Amino acid sequence: MNFSSKLIEQAVEAFAGLPGIGRKTALRLVLHLIQQEEEVSLHFAETIAGMRKGIRYCSTCFNLSDEAQCAICRDPRRDPSAVCVVESIRDVMAIEDTGQYRGVYHVLGGVISPIEGIGPEQLQIDSLVQRVREGVVQEVILAISPTIEGDTTMFYLSRQLQELPVRISTIARGVSFGGELEYADEFTLGRSIVARIPYKLQDE
Amino acid sequence: MNFSSKLIEQAVEAFAGLPGIGRKTALRLVLHLIQQEEEVSLHFAETIAGMRKGIRYCSTCFNLSDEAQCAICRDPRRDPSAVCVVESIRDVMAIEDTGQYRGVYHVLGGVISPIEGIGPEQLQIDSLVQRVREGVVQEVILAISPTIEGDTTMFYLSRQLQELPVRISTIARGVSFGGELEYADEFTLGRSIVARIPYKLQDE
Structure with a gap:
């Protein structure tokens, strides 16, 4: 792509560095931000930077x-x-x-x-x-x-x-609720037969 | 989606505000940034903010x-x-x-x-x-x-x-180079017959 602006080129590269975002999509995002008020982009940038600076791992569970x-x-x-x-x-x-x-x-x-x-x-x-x-x-x-x-x-x-x-x-493994037997993979279906559980009437 | 972190939630909302990016994709982008060094996110944010602040329209051509x-x-x-x-x-x-x-x-x-x-x-x-x-x-x-x-x-x-x-x-309109006639839309094909041009042997 032939950018006549270094600023746009750099912003496109920045977005295109994210997973699953190609250069065409990146350009669309950059042009979208340019069409919005300047505040929108600044808020966007601040939110990302603030998130990355503030985020940490929970000392108990590492969430x-x-x-x-x-x-x-x-x-x-x-x-x-x-x-x-x-x-x-x-x-x-x-x-x-x-x-x-x-x-x-x-x-x-x-x-x-x-x-x-x-x-x-x-x-x-x-x-x-x-x-x-x-x-x-x-x-x-x-x-x-x-x-x-x-x-x-x-x-x-x-x-x-x-x-x-x-x-x-x-956690229990087996055929999904709402899943049809014929579409379940063999391994899941096989294990769900072997690991069968007593049938309980649901309370209504 | 149930975020246990406000920072992640805000960052997801920020990405999801861009066109064509849903909340699942936004979360993937945010988690990607968290996995990278802090510098990556800060550089990303600075690039976007700097682009938006610096970009203007050319006074001659409005590019x-x-x-x-x-x-x-x-x-x-x-x-x-x-x-x-x-x-x-x-x-x-x-x-x-x-x-x-x-x-x-x-x-x-x-x-x-x-x-x-x-x-x-x-x-x-x-x-x-x-x-x-x-x-x-x-x-x-x-x-x-x-x-x-x-x-x-x-x-x-x-x-x-x-x-x-x-x-x-x-600019000239007509059937694309490499395009097959049968797949060209009627209007394009019709106009390209009406606007036919003299056949020139290509120089080899």
Whole structure:
């Protein structure tokens, strides 16, 4: 692309450095900002810079947070005896969106992946073990993707925790609600038959 | 979405305010910036703010520019006697990308559109007429989209310029190079037959 303005070129490069944004999209965003009042762009820039400067990891659960402890860990209505272990903040948000969980979290920051050179020491595993050792936690819920790396991580975690007086569970896997059997993948369907549960009549 | 951090929420809202970026994409961008060094985000924010503060319209052609006159108007190798009239900076970039044009531009800032309430006085039409009156311009090339609004604008412009000693041309329209006849729309194909040109053997 042939920019007659260095300022536009630099701004396009800045947007195009973000994942999933190509130079054509970047140009559209820049021209949009130019069409708006100057205030809009300045506010946008300040928000991004302020976010990056202010954001930190919660000292308890390693969720992203505005303060030393995150809003979930600080919330007195949450049950600190149940800790849901997830890979990333995205998973925290997905579970929070369900409104079904009242415990707290522990964000690993990824999963063990020898191929990508990620070992247990790069993840928040020691801090989880330490947290359980402190005695408040009674249940650790492993909510990690059932991939090879995820299974490895769950296996490693359960080995690290096995000597401690804590219940370890994983989230239920099976055919989605509303999912049709014929479209479920073989592995999920197979496991959901093997791991069948007693049928309960729903209360109406 | 359930953010446990106000800073992340505000940053997501900031990105999601840009055209074509939804909240899921915005979150992905924000998490990407958090994973990078703080410097990356600060540089990004500074680039956007600096661009918006520094950008202005070229006083000659109304292209976006870093200085009072744009790089194209300042370039002594460009021919100031040919002025290509376009709707927006995007069109300038598209023509510059071809590398086939050595004249200068005049950016209207849109086309006449009664439906959207855009009249000639909101466009850079008077400034074009003034520019032609100054006597340097010998040819005005209308490179405006052949839509109803574009045709109206070209008609209006040609009326404004008809008394002045200037040649008016429009860019050639027809079937694309590499385009197959059967896929060309009827209107383009029809006009390209009516406006047929003598066949010239290409020099090899």
